[in-house]
Amino acid sequence: MNNSEKIIDAFPSSNDFDINKIRADFSILTETVKGNPLVYLDNAATSQKPTQVIEVLDQYYREYNSNIHRGVHSLSQKATDVYESARDKVKNFLNANSTKEIIFVRGATEGINLVAQSFGLSNISEGDEVIITEMEHHSNIVPWQMLCETTGATLKFIPINDAGELIMEEYAQLLSDKTKLVAVSHISNALGTINPIKTIIDKAHAVGAKVLIDGAQAVPHTRVDVQKLDCDFYVFSGHKLFGPTGIGVLYGKHALLESMPPYQGGGDMISMVTMEKTAYNALPHKFEAGTPHIAGVIGLGAAIDYVNAIDFDAAANYENELLDYALSKVDQVEGMNLVGTAKEKTSILSFTLDSIHPHDIGTILDDQGVAIRAGHHCAMPIMERFCIPATARASFAFYNTHAEVDALFDAINQCREVFG
Amino acid sequence: MFDIKDLYQEVIVDHNKNPRNFGKLEDATKTLEGFNPLCGDRLTLYIKTENDQIQDISFDGSGCAISVASASLMTDAMKGKSLEEAERLFDQFHNLITSDDELDLEQMGKLAALAGVREYPARVKCASLCWHTLHSVIEGDATPVSTE
């Protein structure tokens, strides 16, 4: 491939999804790595940012940077307005009932920790049970382990089968009136499995348990309707949704958030402080202590505008085409073994290759300009479940192309050559 | 331009496929674990010393080709060395994989096969895990070594 040549997709897409127009929005995609065009297939770790998001961030710092909720001057008013309008965008994006239910946090991780500390410590005690799954990201394991350690509650795991799907019969067995909370990823970052969260939520509610859904991997690929799902909490990170790092969202049902104690104390989360006592601010501000990541929130709003402006369903179809195309090539590579073969799956390809260690695969692919993730994907229990130390993972976004899938497989073949 | 095959030289590929001195050393006088939390590379180093001399040395565990080949080459190079010589080699090896200095590859023997790592900063920890573990053993450290 010519070094400076841009990767243009020669495959006509079944649904007139204009890939070249989309790619023009992501200028980073024209970068080169080690003399080769960048083939960015590490989207599950973080996605790239379109110009539309970068420009909004730039504009905030250049034109109206100021603190929010506290100034009477014009800039502060403008920053506050844009910040709060982003909350409205998130509300609509998740189809929440009210902006009071949208709490800005640092990311999915902080959202989960907030629920574990605030809801968990006040509702979960010795003898109670928290249920998670074997396929969780460490961020949806460790906060619950910490909570259980503090409270004396017990942590239970829904097991998975060899395809990487939750064993729902086992889940039904785990549920009881001791279950206080079920915390499950919408989509697994290590396997790509799409979990049947609606069924999980309904079954948990039937025993009176609350449910947190970790949507970090889901929001870039699927539409989410928290009211239809009826989940109690939903978290995601902005940086996987084409927005900035350091910003994320916790959705919580209004009545639940109302009943929960604050997570952190500080400015903005109060309505009145005397030396003796503090009256807390109303939702959502009760959970947003201190100066927030204002630019991050504004950038997240722009990212949501971006995904709303493209045909999101067409984008999802296109990603599925890429996945199918990649899957059709897997069989042609001797020694390539997929980890995570769920029937319901997003565009995440986790694999092993002969006995070549994923880090060696990662280095050799990088040499061809192909960026993937190699490692345990912050999901060591899954690696344990499949008896492997690590996998290589290629994850696609709607700006990737069939030609990039070809580049991935060329580089994979190169690995086999190096290790002969 | 630097070629990927300069990193994965034949020696490396061979020592990864057939690691030397692999397995537990039953009469080891010291044993220490090393791991790389980022990668999940994990090895145990077994060493038998007498009068400050390395009589025998072996390792087991799992990791990428660079870490396995490095441990294989290191254990080969260490047999019969005094602890002082071992420490000197540790410094030289560190220099080999991290600095921009001109290299006297001759002097490094087979270890020179790992010189390519200096072009891949992300992989330095893989190559040096076994060496840091050895260094800790010599220093008399008993806590497992972590590259983080």
Ligand SMILES: Cc1ncc(COP(=O)(O)O)c(C=O)c1O
């Ligand atoms: C499924 C899942 N949950 C949670 C997280 C944590 O997200 P963050 O690090 O942005 O808080 C990730 C990120 O990799 C993830 O993939």
